[in-house]
Amino acid sequence: MATKKKTKVVVNSNGRNIDHTVDAAESGKAPLKIKVGKGAKYLLKGEDGFAPENVTLTRVGEDLHVTLEGETSPSLVLEGYYAQSEPVGLYGVAEDGQLYAYTGTDATSEVFSLAEGQSTAVALGGDSLGSGVPYMAGAEAGAGNDFLGGLFPLLITGGLAALGMGLIAASSGSDGDPGFVGPVAPEPQPPGKPGFDSLSAYDDVGKVQGPIPHNGKTDDKRPDFSGTGATPGNTITIYDGGKEIGKVVVDGNGNWSLTPSKDLGEGKHSITITESDAGGREGLPSDPLVFEVDTKAPPAPGWNGQGIGDVIDNVGSVTGSVPPGGATDDQRPEFKGEGTPGHTINVYDDETLLGSVQVGEDGTWTFTPPTDMKEGDHSITITETDTAGNESQPSKPFEFDVDLSAPTRPxxxxxxxxxxxxxxxxxxxxxxxxxxxxxxxxxxxxxxxxxxxxxxxxxxxxxxxxxxxxxxxxxxxxxxxxxxxxxxxxxxxxxxxxxxxxxxxxDITPPDASKLAITGVADDVGAIKGHIASGGTTDDSHPVVSGTGTAGDTIIVSVKDITGEREIGRATVDAEGNWSLQVDKALLSGPNEFTAVEMDPAGNKTEPSAPYDVTVDLATPPAPVIQNVQDDVGPRTGMLQKGELTDDAQPTIIGTAQAGATVKVYDGTALLGQVVADATGKWSLTPETALADGRHDITATATNTVGQTSAPSRAVRVQPCREPSEQARRA
The missing domain is CATH 2.60.40.10 (Immunoglobulins)
Incomplete structure (x- = not known):
């Protein structure tokens, strides 16, 4: 069986030769693909060092497909051939030992001007570009020779200066050609994208030092950047938000480190790196390492700088809170306070650091000294250090005395x-x-x-x-x-x-839930006071809630309003089993549902009690309107006109008000009577006592069901005159 001939593509780039073997298309293997590179030169050679005489070229997109002599499908694809700004020629060494360019057998079909899908046959032809022997010898010399380097001036001499690159093809019957050096080398590519682990930052300034985490904080304006796993000799470029802040060469072990020459600004920073090879090809940027430079110290901890909220004595017969200036026999009292969640509280005894503790998510912290405090006076201060390592000024001191009187027995x-x-x-x-x-x-x-x-x-x-x-x-x-x-x-x-x-x-038994109940809510505001039944309405936003439970237990009262449910206070059940709680924070207008949970001294709880519903109504009703005054006496009756006299000393006063409101009618400041407006807001009132002759300014107010009273209405003047003459009525 005949051995299929193979073609070797020798690529010369940057003074280095690389051989690629092209398998015959009939072998079933995919064609060899080579990206056309700027400034590179190409040579096709075979076992005898000569190129095939006939080659077919086809344009497919931006690529040039090369079909060798005797084959029906391409064995070689030059990727990006038509993306080049200058034509790329094809060259070979003919059997006469001379170097020629491949030219179209059809003069109308130039390779660089082929249309999509168009093919053309090419063969070695034209004028000789010089002896091909040096190129054949150079190829056999291996990857260390720049044998194609002399091709460029020959192309100029041969009138082919526009062909910025050359490709020369030949056939070979053996892979053992001495010109094939090592494995097939890929077309030079830029370095790959650095992995996340290849970039780290280190804080070596202030209280908090060490690696800076992603999305972390630092008070180091010039953190040390470093990485591993890069190619020795390559260049690492560091960017901050896309702006270059430094470059460094990778050492022989693939490691690098760099400290910025200028301070990073306060605020967020997004650090990325790229790796560039010796040819200047820069790879893709790494994923960003994001952190914040924060050099602003937090304020002194605690309210008004008083950082220690409480000191707890947990030893001996007297335990509990130690007052400022007091004494304790606890050599390790428990210190408590508040701070910013995630910050670190540093506890000092005079100028000696006792230890540190992190503020919890709820903004509180607790610290117990790890070693006994000495007998005598102590002045405790604290500082607060943020996550970037900035430490606040000390708080005001909390002073107390440790007084030890050790017992003679345990x-x-x-x-x-x-x-x-x-x-x-x-x-x-x-x-x-x-x-x-x-x-x-x-x-x-x-x-x-x-x-x-x-x-x-x-x-x-x-x-x-x-x-x-x-x-x-x-x-x-x-x-x-x-x-x-x-x-x-x-x-x-x-x-x-x-x-x-x-x-x-x-005690692990919950309290007796049968004794727990909310029995009432008391209104102590406005005109209407006293007990409010469940389902009732009140204008008191701070009512007193009361109920029953087990003596000594704690009642936890909650309310559910339009914003949700919240605890509003706690009360202790007295010896008679009763409790009461005045609402401290004002209730919201609208429905309020009270429930209670009972907790015994051990911490066991009941289920919530039955709800007690109260509606809070804080709105003042609108002032009523006096619409008419009606004369019901004498020969002339009906609605009085403005300024008209009346012989009716008890005229009917008619008006409107808020439905259900109590309307009080006044003659000046004297109450004439009151009446409830009907469901449509209408009301009328006839004074029980006759009005004296003369002018009377009649007003009215409206009081709603919770006791809120409106402003007075506009006054209506009524003038009783019981003289019989018509002229007197009209006077």
């Missing part, structure tokens, strides 16, 4: 409830819903604390080197009363006297 310092809504220290004799509370206390370092509950040992724990111990029961405590007593045993087995008992009650 003590149960307390128990911590970590379950439910009510957590924290359990007071002696208190209640908890935590069946495994954390017991803690003090003893002699190195000793062993034996813990008993109601006389039964439930475990042991060692006292640490600071004299502290803590213990969580391995099994849940039963519901009911518990009395914790401890003794300390030294390494020799000697035991101390028992400590004073620490008593508490485990």
């Amino acid at each position: 003590e149960v310092g307390g128990a911590i409830d970590n379950v439910g809504e009510i957590t924290g220290e359990i007071l002696p004799g208190g209640v908890t819903d935590d069946r495994q509370p954390e017991l803690h206390g003090k003893g002699e370092p190195g000793g062993t604390i034996v813990i008993e509950d109601n006389g039964t040992e439930i475990g042991t724990v060692d006292v640490d080197e600071d004299g502290n111990w803590s213990f969580i029961p391995p099994e849940a405590l039963d519901e009911g009363e518990h009395s914790i007593v401890i003794v300390e045993r030294d390494p020799a087995g000697n035991e101390s006297k028992p400590s004073d008992p620490f008593d508490f009650v485990v």
Whole structure:
């Protein structure tokens, strides 16, 4: 079976030769594709170093398809051939050893002017461009020779200067030609897009240092940028928002680093990098690393600079809040305060940093010193450090005295409830819903604390080197009363006297929901006061809500209005089982639905009570209108005209007002009577007492169902005159 001949494309670019093998189209393989590059030169050669004499060229889009002699389909595609600004010629070495250009056998079909889908046959022809032997020898010399470099002046000499690139084709029967150097090299491409891991930024300024995360903050105006995995010798260009801020050459290990020569501005920055090869080809930009430069320190923490909100004593017989200037036997009191979520609170004792804590999402923080505070006076201040590392000025100091009077026997310092809504220290004799509370206390370092509950040992724990111990029961405590007593045993087995008992009650039963109810809402505003039944209306936006429950429990009252549901306050049930709460924050106009939840001292809760609905109406009704005054006495009756006298000392006054409102009619300041406007807003009133002869200015006001009273109406003048003459009536 005959061996199919193969063609090698030798590409000369930047002084380097690269061989590509073109498989015969009949082999079933896809044609070799080469992108036409600016300034590159091409040579096709075979085993004998000569090019085929006949080649067919076809234009397909911007590409040139090359079909070799004896084949029916293209074996080679020159991509972007027709995208070049100057014609690209085809060349070969003929059997006479001379270099020729391929020219069209049909003089009317020039290669560079072919239309879409048009083909033309070409063959070596025209004038010789010189001896082809150097090119054949150069090709065989391998990738180190720039044998095509001399082609360019030959093309000029041969009158082909317009052909900015050359391609020369030949056939070869063997892949073992000494001119084929190494694997097929691809057309030179720019470096690829750097991966996200190939770009990082490092903050080495201020309190917070280290890697700057994506979308993070930094107070370093000149962070160190670095990356790995790049090609040694290539150039990394760094951009900030598309503007170049620096360049650096990749070292021999593929690493690079750069610090900007100028400060980055305050605010957001979007950093990208590109990688460029030695030929100046720049790759695509990396994904951006976005961060914010923030060098503005936050304000001093706390209200008016008073950063410490509370200091809690958790040790000894006296626990709870330590007042400013007070004393404590707790060497590790619990400090509390408020700050900006995500910021760091730094706690100082005089000028010594005790530690740091992050502000929670709710804007609060709690800090317990990691080591005992020394006996004596202490002045605690805090600073707040934002996520960029900017530290505020110190807060105002919170001063107190640590006074240690160590007991001669171990003590149960307390128990911590970590379950439910009510957590924290359990007071002696208190209640908890935590069946495994954390017991803690003090003893002699190195000793062993034996813990008993109601006389039964439930475990042991060692006292640490600071004299502290803590213990969580391995099994849940039963519901009911518990009395914790401890003794300390030294390494020799000697035991101390028992400590004073620490008593508490485990309560996991919710309160009796049958006793919980909202029994009333009281109005204390306006003309109408007193009890408001469920479903009623009030003009009091701060009413008193009352009800019943279990003595000693806490009632949590909520209201649901047009904005949603919210807690409005808490009250304690008294010894008689009653409670009341005045609404502190004004209720909104419209429907308000009150519910209550009962919580016992352990933190157990009932389901919400039945709702109690009240509508708040704060709108003042409009002033009523006196439309007419009607004379119902004597020979002449009917509606009085303006200024007309009347012989009716008790005329009927007619008008309109808000439907359902109580209309009060006045003669000056004297009340003549009141009447309720009907469903259409109409009303009328006849004075029970006769008006004296003379002028009377009649006005009216309207009071709605919740007691809101309008402004007076416009006055209507009535002039009774009981003289019998018609002339007197008209006077």
